[in-house]
Amino acid sequence: MTSIAVTTVVLLWGVVLGARIRCMSTDPWTTQLLKGVTICPLTGVGLLSVSWFLGLFVGAPIWAPAIMFALSYFLIRLASTESIQSPRESRNNGSLWILLPVFIGLGLTLTSMLLDQEHGEGGADAMAIWNYAARFLHRSGSQYPNLMPFLDPSHHMDYPLFFPAAIAAQWHCVGEESWFVVQWTHALFILPMGTLVYEIVHARRSACLAAWTSAVVLLTPSLLIWGQRQYVDGHLSYAVLGGAGFLALQRDKKDRNPIDATTAGLFLGAMPWIKNEGIPLLFLFAGLHFLTELKGRSWREHLGFTLRLVFSSMVFLIALILFKTNWPPTNDLIANGKDSFFDYLSSWDRWRTVLGAYGTELNPANELSRSRWAAALLLAVILLIDGLRRRFWRLDSTSAFLMFASFLSIGGWIVVYVVTPQEIHWHLSTSMNRLVLQIMPLCLVSGVLLCTRTPKPNTD
């Protein structure tokens, strides 16, 4: 991809694609706007990164955008067939409660950009890994595949290119390596996190509850600070919630919607393209889905849904597979042998260390913990006490799926630390709070859904 026009067209195409996929129902315009805001940054920035990467890989730049156009057109067709008016959509009646997460999201976006004026270059990992990769992609151009093997492994060039490639493409477009481009690309995802939480909770609960839940998620200091420092864990948490959330909404027989199936696929596919941690989470969620999916659905319905899911996730997975199979720097977490893996797994000391570190991180009495998680911690304690007080949780199919997805994610991240080949204390101290951030919105949303009742469908 060599021209400014092509870069701009791909970005706009991605945004329009997102809006087109999500806004095909008969919802009020406010709801359609909400749905557009929720997904447009993902499709816009995501497609830009994929097409830039494919342009480098294919070597014939014009083919990359062409492939993306064809794929995304196919996605629109996929989502638009059999589009139905679901009972959930009739409840999304354009409530003004949406203004709460919108105002908080806009306020935080502004705050993030103001913070960037002071410290706009990002944190240490952003400089050494993410922005380094972006600079490398931008400067090396078509030489990228040839130069890749010579890079210092300390820069973790095995990390996926969702953000680096999208930033490189925009730098190419504006003609300089502008920090503003990096900052706005990251800040772009704050508001969609709020609207995503709102949309998923509102699909099963009232707009009021959805609005307050999204406020709590947005007001988690870790989400703002790591995003402003240009780490991508907050962005991964957005994709994780979107992937698991839209899959969960498919559990209700009356509420199956091809639009949501396509959206779930896009979010799930984006997870591993944003960060390596998305790969195990993708397998966990897909495994959980297909295990429970086999029950209560005809093979025809099952096949249709699966195809939508797979095809839409392939938009991002194609790039990931090409990246991982052609330039496969070894991930330091899987560099260890089989023997040490099982040795670590059976070491009680390692389990105790990891669980202790999680306990310290999430202990509300710990001042550092409060400053990172604040409202999220308070909400978690509230939900736990409330759930225990009533002695049972109300398990509908959506809540159950999200609950299992949360447990699997938490368990997965504990195991990762137990088997890490890195020095365990160093690894925990440098990354655990960011791994908690990756699954925090998912856990909170599932907690809120578990502790509240499902309203009866609106018959108005």
Added chain:
Amino acid sequence: MTDQDQKNENPLVLGLLIIATVFGLLQMFQTVKAEFSRPTPHWANPYFDDLAKHLEQEDSVIFMTDEEGFKDANGRIHTCQYAIIPTKLDVKTDWPSAFKKLDSGSWCICDAAFASSIDDAERKIRTWSQKDGRILTFKRFGDKLALFRSLPPKKDKSK
């Protein structure tokens, strides 16, 4: 929200969600305030542009700094492209190995990351150069930055 929705909501959870939001807002306010008052890093230096001009014709520059890097007068950060970053390692034991990488004779920009002050940094660089008989070009820019190049001794062809 319909009346039916409101009746079916768990009022306790809703009320506590609002409390959690207010608590979150207060914590967020404190966090942002702390971020804004984070001191300007030591590398902010108006002399950097002079350095940059001097180095425009060089193919590569080694930045001898810590993970914070250098920031020029326009707010641009210059770090990881060529930086020697002693993250995750003991700085005291890592700097000697960093010095070894300077054998190429590239121009280097340094701050006091590996010393107690820029004077101390200059002293260390001179000691290191003299030890091997290297030819040192050293120029100070203000009280925080220095530019230097240390070339290997020329071989005596008469021998």
